[in-house]
Amino acid sequence: PVEHTFATIKPDALEEHRDEIMERIQAAGFTISQIKETRLSQEMAEEFYKEHKGKPFFDQLINYMCRGPCLMMILSKENAVQEWRALMGPTDPTEAQTSSPDSLRSLFANSVLQNAVHGSSNLNQAQEKIKFIFGDIELEKANNES
Numbered sequence: 787p788v789e790h791t792f793a794t795i796k797p798d799a800l801e802e803h804r805d806e807i808m809e810r811i812q813a814a815g816f817t818i819s820q821i822k823e824t825r826l827s828q829e830m831a832e833e834f835y836k837e838h839k840g841k842p843f844f845d846q847l848i849n850y851m852c853r854g855p856c857l858m859m860i861l862s863k864e865n866a867v868q869e870w871r872a873l874m875g876p877t878d879p880t881e882a883q884t885s886s887p888d889s890l891r892s893l894f895a896n897s898v899l900q901n902a903v904h905g906s907s908n909l910n911q912a913q914e915k916i917k918f919i920f921g922d923i924e925l926e927k928a929n930n931e932s
């Protein structure tokens with residue numbers, strides 16, 4: 787069954803590597819079901835990353851995500867959540883460079899903070915972020931339908 791995940795190209799990566807990242811997403815076989823370029827307000831960024839509130843890097847993370855537009859996407863394919871996480875690679879690009887040299891973070895991230903892309907960890911988080919960014923939309927064979 788088709789699965790839908792939520793993905794973001796972060797501001798620095800969108801400015802510097804947009805086309806290369808989009809080509810790799812297409813080449814990996816994802817369907818882009820929704821796409822929207824948005825500059826997050828501070829309030830939206832804090833809500834988006836609410837699970838990281840209180841962490842030492844939280845304020846830096848909010849600043850980073852608000853510095854320019856992000857590209858928000860719903861990516862669809864079989865096993866999309868795990869497939870997108872694999873294409874991104876680990877959070878920390880130095881780790882990505884050793885464990886998954888072809889991943890987006892290995893290729894395009896500048897640091898553990900400025901790590902180019904975001905993706906949901908599981909289906910619940912994907913649905914929550916999809917609703918937050920795209921509202922109540924209809925998706926073909928939506929998550930959790932069997």
Ligand code: CMP
Pocket residue numbers: 838843847877898899900901903904905
């Ligand atoms: P993301 O996968 O979007 O989820 C949370 C983000 O916080 C992460 O990508 C990074 O941008 C950032 N982040 C995670 N860990 C750290 C860290 N140790 N130091 C700085 N930023 C981090």
